[in-house]
Amino acid sequence: MGLISGLFGLPLAPARGVVWVAERLQEEAERQYYDPGTIRRDLQAVAAARDEGSISEEEAAELERELVARLLEGNARRRKGG
Template sequence: MGLIGLIFGWPLAPVKAVIRLGELIQEQAEQELHDPAVVRRRLEEIERSRADGLISEEEEAQEMRQVLQAMTGGPE
């Protein structure tokens, strides 16, 4: 059965590899999304933009809310 499975499974190997690659990318993205250091850097960037006058107070609040919701998995 191993040889038959290998013969019939071989054409599907590239598809399985692409699926696994997609899963790995998704896992990495989720890890970065929930990484406290990444979130902190993003929040600091938002604060700097506000201090430099690049964004308004409302935009700052909205962006911070989006970052925190993404981190906690809350509704957007």
Template structure:
């Protein structure tokens, strides 16, 4: 039965490979976006943009709230710092 199944599903192997690669990329992107260190870098850049006059206070506060929510939603000792 295993050999027959393998032969019948062989044409789907490339599709399974593409799905696996897409899953790996999505997981890596999710880890990078939710990494507390990356969020802190984004917060610092946001502060610089406000100080340099590139963004207004309303935009700053909206983005700051979003980034702080990401930090609060994270887990682990890195967030507690």
């Protein structure tokens, strides 16, 4: 980067920093959202809630479908390398 382009780009530095932080936050949120361990714990919690009767069979089935979809999506993302 040359001196002139560096000087003209300087006012944008805070915005670039904010974008960088936002990207890191998104990456971490997605990592946690698709984490297999977290999903398995959530599946166990759904099973326990169903067993104790605090949620219906239909609610449990819907939650399990969503969690399995997240697990499959997370596996596909890891295979792609992202």
